[in-house]
Amino acid sequence: MPQPPDPDWIEARLVGARPQAVAALLRYFRDLDLAEEAFQEACLRALRSWPKNGPPRDAASWLIMVGRNAAIDHKRKQARLTALPDEAVISDREDTEPDLAERLDAADYRDDILRLLFICCHPDLPATQQIALALRIVSGLPVPRIAAAFLVGDRAMEQRITRAKRRISEADIPFETPGPIERAERFAAVGAMVYLVFNEGYTDANPKTERAKLCDEAIRLARLMLRLFPAEPEMMGLLALMLLQHSRQKARFDRAGAPILLDDQDRTLWNRRQIAEALAMIDKAMLHRQPGPYQIQAAIAALHARADRPEDTDWAGIDALYQALERHAPSPVVTLNRSVAISKLHGAAAALAMIAPLAGTLDGYFYFHGVRGNLLEQLGRTSDARDAFGRAIALANTPAEAAHIRQHLDRLDKDRSGSR
């Protein structure tokens, strides 16, 4: 581990303090670009000053103060070049320190950070832009790393972020402290965005890529939100859900990068530390008696995590949780997932009957035909199963998904030739 004043050590402090510092500077300047520039300047000064003078006790406060003063100095110099100094800007500087110290103690910086994250979730922005913006502004990832995560060029990503910033600067985000309803809305939007970041990384088979590291980043953001707002059961649920899904990272793909189904995974590869933390979070969330979609999904994932072998899985518990999820967040995909539990509990015929009404809405959904093919295969209806798998392959989103279904078809063919 690097020690102070090692540049890596300082870098880690700067990254850790970034959300709070940029959020406070944004509140002060009400301009995202200005806030980012002020933070950059403060970081440069930290790299010069900390090795000489030692690091400050509170890195975030130091960066906010220095960034704010630097930006004001800059404004003043510009003003002197163009016009008479602005009295308001100068007098404002006198009370910088006491005002800041007081404000940080008042703990309302929580809402600053929530606002910073919320700005990135503006509904006008497509999901990919929301994620890119959050990674750039809140996490402070350099553009080339974000570009690598999205498999696009640096310039294209730079433009995407610039466009997203322009759009949110035109949208009027209120800077007053939010009321309880507004805060809850912001919280829900931020949760959804954090989960988007996670899912972006989740599909990557190689844990070393920039894309796969988005999972760690999403977990870090959820932890940050919980440190600021410790009593939000849905955020606890989201953190638990991501930890549980992430705990299987080493077991989810084979060497060729093809996905391995839950039943076939080597469960000794699951990360026990992440599972233990997730179970503790669910335990804690449940004391609130305010179930929500993230908590329920986490509870489902937890039942899988608790089973040492696939045959130990509590399918009745999972079925009950899916029923609860159908009530809280009804969707044909939830019913489709529930059908897997039904097939384990009551057989493939019952599950097939259950998903039959979904054929219309989910006809264009890869996973629907995959599940249906599987059930038909279990019932020995090989020709129908082959048709369903064929549909699934046509709808596959990735070569790995297609290859996975191809295995089923190969097995059907082998069974047929074997029985001859």
Added chain:
Amino acid sequence: MRYTILCYHNEEITSAWTDEEDAEVIENLKAVNRKWAKNFEPIVRLMPTSAATTLRKSENIVTDGPFAETKEQLLGFYVVNVENLDIAIQIAREMAEANPGGAYELRPIALYYPNGEAIEDAPTP
């Protein structure tokens, strides 16, 4: 004389460690542990403060999050092995009746080695 060594660090930083960085720290610490194996007794790694719950004793109120006041000081700790958080809170409530004032923070344990000398092969809870 027995001492506890209480570990403090900035979670903004520790929670950003990669698995590799985390493992490196643990390996470095194990070297010290091996050298002083005879002197080590229970070794405990706590989960992040986001997993903590606090019982404020005088008000008998359970809140989420760690105990973060600066007026009170850490005076001791218990390790309890229970089925769930509900039971742990129940125990803490009974202790609060026996010893009112201040607060109890309940924090799940991530790694537990009852005897420090066995750290190399002890299971995780």
